[in-house]
Amino acid sequence: MLQIKRFFILVTMTFFISILFSQSAFSESTEYDTYLGPEIEISSFSNWPEGFSNSSAYFGEAVLDNRSQIWMIPQETNQVVKLNTVTGEMTGYDNWPDGFVKSNGAFSGGVFDDESIWMIPSLADQVVKMDIETEEMTSYDWPAGFFNSSEGESKPYFNKGVFDGEYVWLAPSRANKVVKIDPKSGAMTGYDNWPDGFTKEQYAFNGAVHDGKHIWLIPSLADQVIKLDPETGEMTGYNNWPDGFSKSGYSFAKGLFDGEYIWMLPSSGANMIIKLDPNTGEMIGYNDWPSGHNYDENPNLSLGAYDGRYIWTKYGSNRFYRIDTHTGEMEDFDKPNNYNGRYSAVFDGLNIWMIPFGTVSGTTAEVFRLSSVPIMHPAHIENGEVSLSWTPVNGAIEYSIYESEVHEAEGTEIATVSDSFYIVTDLPTHVSYYYKVKAIYPNRVSGSSNEVEAIVLPYNTSLSSLNILEGELSPQFDQDIYEYSASVAYEMNEITVTASTVDPDSTMTVNGVTADEVDSIPLTVGENEIEIEVIAPAGNQQTYTVLVTRAASPEARLSSITLSEGELSPKFDWDIYQYRADVDHEVEEVTLTASTVNPDSSMTVNGVNAAEVGLIPLTVGENVIEIEVTAPAGNQQTYIVIITRAASSEASLSSLTLSEGELSPQFDQDIYEYSASVAYEMDEITVTASTVDPDSSMTVNGVNAEEVGSIPLTVGENEIEIEVTAPAGNEQTYTVLVTRAASPEARLSSFSLSEGELSPDFEQDIYEYSASVAYEMNEITVTASTVDPDSTMSINGVTADEVDSIPLTVGENVIEIEVTAPAGNQQTYTVSITRAASPEARLSSITLSEGELSPEFDWDIYQYRADVDHEVEEIMVTSAAVYSDSTMSINGVESDGENVSTPLSVGENVIEIEVTAPAGNQQTYTVIVNRAASAEASLSSLTFSEGELSPEFDQDIYQYRASVAYEIDEITVTATTVDPDSTMTVNGVNAGEVGLIPLTVGENVIEIEVTAPAGNEQTYTVIVNRAVKEGSAPRAPVLKVEEIFETSIQFAWTEVEHAEIYQLSRDGEIVYVGEHTTFVDKELIANTEYTYTIVARNTFGSSTEYSLTIFTSEKEQPVENDQKDEEEFEEEQQITEPSKPIKEDNGKEDKKDEENMEDEKNKLPFTASSSYHYLLLGVFTIALGIWLFIIYRRYHAKSNE
Secondary structure, three states, X not given: OXXXXXXXXXXXXXXXXXXXHHHHHHOOOOOOOOOOOOEEEEEEEOOOOOOOOOOOEOEEEEEEOOOXXXXXXXXXXXXXXXXXXXXXXXXXXXXXXXXXXXXOOOEEEEEEOOOEEEEEEOOOOOEEEEEOOOOOEEEEOOOOOOOOOOHHHHOOXXXXXXXXXXXXXXXXXXXXXXXXXXXXXXXXEEEOOOOOOOOOOOOOEEEEEEOOOOEEEEEOOOOOEEEEOOOOOOEEEEOOOOOOOOEOOOXXXXXXXXXOOEEEEEOOOEOOXXXXXXXXXXXXXXXXXXXXXXXXXXXXXXXXXXXXXXXXXEEOOOEEEEEEOOOOOEEEEEOOOOOOOEEEEXXXXXXXXXXXXXXXXXXXXXXXXXXXXXXXXXXXXXXXXXXXXXXXXXXXXXXXXEEEOOOOOOOEEEEEEOOOEEEEOOOOEOOEEEEEEEEEOOOOEEEEOOOEEEEEXXXXXXXXXXXXXXXXXXXXXXXXXXXXXXXXXXXXXXXXXEEEEOOOOOEEEEOOEEHHHOOOEEOOOEEEEEEEEEEOOOOOEEEEEEEEEEOOOOOOOEEEEEEOOOOOEOOOOOOOOEEEEEEOOOOOEEEEEEEEOOOOOEEEEOOEEHXXXXXXXXXXXXXXXXXXXXXXXXXXXXXXXXXXXXXXXXOOEEEEEEOXXXXXXXXXXXXXXXXXXXXXXXXXXXXXXXXXXXXXXXEEOOEEHHHOOOEEOOOEEEXXXXXXXXXXXXXXXXXXXXXXXXXXXXXXXXXXXXXXXXXXXXXXXXXXXXXXXXOOOOEEOEEEEEOOOOOEEEEOOEEHHHOOOEEOOOEEXXXXXXXXXXXXXXXXXXXXXXXXXXXXXXXXXXXXXXXXOEOOOOOOOOEEEEEEOOOOOEEEEEEEEXXXXXXXXXOOEEXXXXXXXXXXXXXXXXXXXXXXXXXXXXXXXXXXXXXXOOOXXXXXXXXXXXXXXXXXXXXXXXXXXXXXXXXXXXXXXXXXXXXXOOEEEEOOEEHHXXXXXXXXXXXXXXXXXXXXXXXXXXXXXXXXXXXXXXXXXXXXXXXXXXXXXXXXXXXXXXXXXXXXXXXXXXOOEEEEEEOOOEEEEOOOOOOOEEEXXXXXXXXXXXXXXXXXXXXXXXXXXXXXXXOOOHHHXXXXXXXXXXXXXXXXXXOOOOHHHHHHHHHOXXXXXXOHHHHHHHHHHHHHHHHHHHHHHHHHHHHHHHHHO
16 A cells, blocks of 8 residues: 555656646746745744643754645654645644653654654654654554663664655664664664774764665764665765864754755854765865854754755854855855744745744744745836846746836736746836836745836937938938948049938937037048947937948059060050060060059059069060059050060080989080990880970980880890980980890799688798698699799799699698799799698497487487486497597597496486597587386385284285274384385375374275386275274265166165164155165155165164265166275275264264264265265355455555554
8 A cells, every 4th residue: 555655646746747847848037946046035933733832942853744744843842733834824733642751852853754754752762653644643662672771871862864765764862773664564673783993972963864875874973974775784984074174062963965965064063064975975065154154163053954956054043044055155145033043944845944943042933934036137128118027936836017106115016927027018208117026826925026127218219311412322211221322433532421310319420420520521442331320318229321332443554664684666655555575595584564553553464463473484485474454443454565585506415314224424415425234124214304405306216205205125235315406406416325134033923722822812022821721632733923934933843834733741731832033043932731630520320238329320410319228227338430530538538439338327318429520620429318217116015003914015915904903093004115216105195294094993995005216106905904892883884876767766885894774764754774785765756856864773873874965867877976896885984984973862972983983074975975065165165255355354444544
């Protein structure tokens, strides 16, 4: 039930949290969480319940339940007080449990476990639980001897506690243990395995905190913070206090967990607020107390509460501290009030409630509530509208806006909104209005926010007219159009602007200068921006912009052109645009100087900005120079100067080089014959030559030099002629004789194997290789080619042409290929070929000394089975490998092909034959030999504690008899099996569980059944005849139906020892009396039920009755009763007699026989008496069901309590 309630609570909380987050997601206001502020208000409550008594100390702590109710845990007061956080109503409870006496200083705090409030004892001798549903109280004593010290020395016992979601934990004050309470049962467990180095002080701890995993004990006089693992009870101490921290006396008032860190608020003995990281144990101290307050030596803060971001606590009469858990900063709220003394705090998700803990003598205690109040932002006025906004507060569902024309008046409510802003419209100008806002909560309205003032002033910023002296505005003026343009000619270097405003009280500036002070505005060529800004009395502004474009100058002519060499023809005139000039061949460059008529015009020379042009290079012949002038207005004019440079007569080379080899002698432009030598590898050469005159032409071996690439070289001398022709026609020939050496090439161009891969890949400059081939490769072919086709080659000293294939042995085979170049050079390539060892790891045969393999052996089949008789205790395994060099092991024993003996246990025996090839390959063959279980189901001995077996025991004789005196009413059977693994039962009961076997008077059948391990069974039967007591009544005969007909039934009954006469009755009427044991009852009605009873009698009395209920048949049919012979009836009657003896007039009764008969009732065959027993069983079943239902109802009712 508790789990169901917790699940319902979890679902409800999840639902409300989802609503909260969805509201936050759609809010357009500033992001905020559950915490209070930024401004607060205080409300007090003193409507104490009837019968409540004041004293100097009130409540140890207050606890919030899951119904928005705060429970004040009494210390000095006489009642538990419940506060409704919605209505403020208080209810008192003093219905203390029987035997509990409420004294002063009773409880230090309380814990809510999702169902009940647990009050933590300080001076009280019991823990008290209050059910918030029924409002009943229950007290719990701790076990005897729970504390080491006497009662007086242990008080106060505990100082507050914590609920970890499953258990309630009590923090010890003077008690010597941490106590865990199971809320379901009230069972208590103590923990005192304090960490090494920690000494438990008196008044040790002041509360506990659960961080979701561990319990943390907050020190009072203790010198360490203690972490307790709820699962193991292990404790760890932390005293790594931050620098500057000091403690004495009662250190901390309370601990709080903010979801990440543990905060400890100082009491009278610590000088800092401490933040502890539960993951690392690291501590940080905060003592940056608000300005003007020095609490370093005795902060003495009240018990605080956490609102989702801030910790709220109280100090003194007027001081409220708000500690930011994000930064550790402290904020002081100075709220005048009359609340002297110390308080504990509770956060209900919306408000902070301060519950009196101790007050100043002579004052009346009050509960007070801290609530959020909105803060108005300054009003924003624009275009006649007043925009109001405020800081939203936690829990508010709407806000009411109040307006007044009087400062600090209450005002009139003008709107209710859900957002944190509102716009006021249609206000008259030049009038002061005052605004406040209140937060609306589900059950109340907050106090007023601060007041803001708003005055609406005229806000028209439009122009009524706008004109310029020159040009036209585009578009035409309209007071709602704010951007214009206009164009004026190059000659206009200034302009006048005229404008007027719609509101005569508006002011106006032109380009930042008051309009009255502006005459004309100078214009530069291009765009000129003129801004007219209108400023309304309300302060709003509007800017009109006019972009005036003054045209550029159109002048694009030169005022002069001069050359550093040559003369212009004709002479320069700015209206003549074509000129010529001649210079000598030696003049390779010239300087041109030009000037524009308009200094703002730009100029390029051959497309390059004139300022960047230096010397102009000249080529032989005509060189065209273009001077382009661009006026500011974009007009262009081009001047052309053509300079003619004379041709050259130079026919010499300035350089000559070869791509390979060196010229001999060194190059000189006046030496015309050279020689050079190159290596064989150079089958071509490149000649590079430059002429002194770049305009000279050149041929190499009669081919134009530009068309010559590389010149092929043959071995020996090669003549190369370079002929130079000057521009003027002069010629000069240079000759180079190049000698190419013979080839030294002794390398391979390719190399491959018929099997395997070379490693590394073939390269002609790598001379050593390796390769691997499979075991099957007993020879290999080498294929190779030389780089130089004239080189010769041998393989392992044999000419390559004569080598076909090379034989391979297992392991490493070295092959050498030797290449001899035409120049005599030699190079050897070596290949190391490794032929793998044999991988064959199969068997050629497996034979067993017993049994046959299934399936028949095949070297590719690895799993076999074989069956052997139980008598086979070991087997010889013989195997042979396909490859003679392979090794074998049988079940880990090395085998060289000889027999290996393996012992066999009953059942499956796994034999593994592992074959290892020379190459290391392995193959396992598995033979599972199944040794049959033993079939021996005989006894080796059989004895009884009383009587003699007849005949004497023999394991092959299975039927015995024995007789005992009447006085022997029980007997012990002792038997031993031939096979010790066989099992044995006596009368169906495991032999090991059989003790004394009870005996009834007459024959008692004892069956000893032996089951061999193979499942064979053998039954030994002993009929023990217990003598009849002299002078006793006969036993009851067993009645059976032999045949049923339509109108008759044929009966038979067992013959009973000492019976003198038998009496058979039908439905209470005697139908037969006599000595016989058979009878046919006739003249019956078909398909009718009859009840028959048989009784045996002698001179000492009558037996008990034996009854059958029978239906006659509509037609003849075989009897469905068991057809047992007389002997079986005798045995059944002796063993399973159900009835009780009947008293005769002579008063004789055999009580012993009656007891024996009662013991045998449960062994009846299905008879009429059996029906009666089944009826009794049904009644018992119904009674059991009713009993279980009552137990369930009581448990359910108790759970609901």
